[in-house]
Amino acid sequence: MNDDVKRLRTPQRPPFDAELAEALTQVRDExxxxxxxxxIGAIRERAARTTASVEELAAEYGVAVRIVTATRHGGPNLRLLVARPPTPTSGALYWIHGGGGVLGDFRFGIDPALTWAAEFGVTVVSVDYRLAPEHRDPVAIEDCYAGLCWLASNARTLQVDPTGIIVGGHSAGAGLAAGTALLARDRGGPRAHGQLLLCPMLDDREQTVSSRLLAGEGVWDRTANRTAWAARLGARRGGPTVSAYSAPARAGDLGGLPPAFLDVGSVDTFRDETVEYASRIWSDGGEAELHVWPGAYHCFEIVAPAATLSTAAVRCRAGWLRRRLEAS
Incomplete structure (x- = not known):
């Protein structure tokens, strides 16, 4: 088969894992x-109805939760959620929520982070960055960087080691976490002790096979991805003027970054950009741990938390985080 035919051939979707496929049919309307x-408005309303309150989160995970504010340039004060476990260690997890950059707040999808707070004694700080399309790039990444600076500056008050901060997130939040690490490197800002990048949203250009693979199936297909990037970047989406801090796959140099954990499903829109990002970290002399979960779609561990693949993924994430915290 010649190269032109290979390029024209329609890529085939890998099969879903059987357990995950069954679970997906049960939550298809949600x-x-x-x-x-x-x-976007309807999805925001649904997320707001199903996201636990601060009081509910505190009670469920046994952590003390408070809201603080930090000054940010060019906008209102930045809100951050601070969760302290009963017996805190000196480690901290700076958490950036998912939602495509268009929905959610600092409570959205925070459950894994609070589980680790209870398990490892790590203090969790979750940032309430501003959402698109009301606030377009670079607002979100600047908010996330401002939150990291606040955490580093207030680490001693929080009884946190400023050299032991892990930057992490899920989906769009993981992409913003990667961008925050890049921004901190290039500005000489706080260096994180690690990057926890769960199914990260890294590339607006839609050039990979997986970015075009899913249409109306799985979770977060190519149309959803285009919609979110367009909301964040406007007419610049896919063009030459997009910053690598907002779309980290565009970065020319991934050297000098904190050690990273990356995972993604084999049937996730973000599969190829995640694999390529890890490969480029390695090629630039960095440290990365990569997992590609066979037959898994976006958010599989949320849709089917009891599935075999989900429990394996959660265990791997927790193991990496524990090792990084112990190494600080």
């Missing part, structure tokens, strides 16, 4: 597959 600009 999990967004395709998101359009006109549908």
């Amino acid at each position: 999990m967004p597959v395709t998101v359009t600009s006109s549908g």
Whole structure:
């Protein structure tokens, strides 16, 4: 088969894991597959109805939760959620929530981080960055960087070691975490002790096979991805002027970054950009641990938490985090 035919051939989707496929049918009406600009409002309303309150989170995970504010340039004060376990260690997890950059707040999807707070005694700080399309790039990444600076500056007050901060997130939050690490490196800001990048949203250009693979199936298909990037970047999406801090796959140099953990499903829109990002960290002399979960779609561990692949993924994430915290 010649190269031209290979390029024209329609890529085939890998099969879903059987357990995950069954779980997906049960939540099909609750999990967004395709998101359009006109549908962002409805998805936000649904997320707001299902996201636990601060009081509920504190009670469920046995942590003390408070809201603090930090000054940010060019906007209102930045809100951060601080969760302290009963017996805190000196480690901290700076958490950036997912939602495509268009929905959620500092409580959205924070459950894994609070589980680790209870398990490892790590203090969790979650940032309430501003959302698109009301606030376009670079607002979100600047908010995330400002939150990291606040945490580093207030580490001693929080009884946290400023050299033991892990930057992490899920989906769009993981992409913003990667961008925050890049921004901190290039500005000489706080250096994180690690990057926990769970199914990260890294590339606006839609050039990979997996970015075009899913149409109306799985979770977070190509239309949803286009919608979110367009909301964040406007007409610049896919063009030459997008910053690598907002779309870290564009970075020319991934050297000098904190050690990273990356994972993604083999049937995730973000599969190829995640694998490529890890490969480029290695090629630039960095440290990365990569897992590609066979037959897994975006958010599989949320849709089917009891599935074999989900429990394996959660165990791997926790193991890496524990090792990084112990190494600080």
